[in-house]
Amino acid sequence: MTSDARDDADHDGSIDIDAEVYFRIQTSMDAVEVRQRLNVVSDDARFTVDEGVTFEFPGPIEVDQSIRQDFISKVGLMVLHPFMRESLRSLSAKLGVEPVLLPIRRGFDLEPMDPSEASLKLPNGNSED
Template identity: 40%
Template sequence: MTEHAAPILTSAQEVVDCVELTRILVWEASGRRHDEVPAADGYDVGVPEVRARASAESIEARLRVTARSETAELVADVAAQFSLRVPAEVSSTGLREFIEAVGVMTLYPYIRESLFSSAARLGEPAPVLELLRQGAFRVGGDADEQTLTPDQLATELGSSAKRVRAILRELDSGHPKNQPWHITAKQAQGVRDAIGTRH
């Protein structure tokens, strides 16, 4: 009896044709307050953190967003699980395209609702999330070089993402305005050095 090789899915459309959404899993939905009085200048919403994994039977997309103000921190971390109708191999390109075009867009309404609910429980104003545009995020594991978000570097340094972004703009004045930062090892070291000399 001849065994047929599993098909290889190489594009988002090929993946879409073979999957169905089977589960939404909330990993974290949290909010904490730092002060009694709500901040007047709103939230600093970090770059969405996107992760993906695939097997012959399933694909998982995971999205995490952190919103910080002077008085509160909100975190939403949600995953979408998709089942393949027949066992298949998903190429790295097909997986990336599917996660960017389908996985993240599936999760974004859940992220928005989670942040709004956490803010309401704290009695804080709800954060306003910008439209999620192509290029505003990167799928974890896809980059040739490991990069950091301002939130991740700020946590490491015990500082704020706003301060990290200000230093990055000083170090790289050519960075497009209102575009997310994918901080390289060299840029991260420059921020560490700058914060170390300003203490």
């Protein structure tokens, strides 16, 4: 996790979030990693939070594109989100700036994934819903 304090005169209470999600199958084919990187800019600071989770399987697996995308949105991001949320809140509190708290999520919509790429982006917006 990293952060940079901002010293802007404009304080309109907005938060800009840019999120990327990475999916990687380990060479052994018996583990999958889902990693999320959030870049968050608030009135008081700029934050980058990067967390990942590894899921291990009893043997080698094969994952096609549709299963990969479903796994990321329904399992990987749902497991990661509470940790991302707490990391961001904790980091902003430690810096003594207005706490940044991501909303509780019930699901994630992902942009279509190119089968040749290991990363995808959450749709852009000024906040995570």
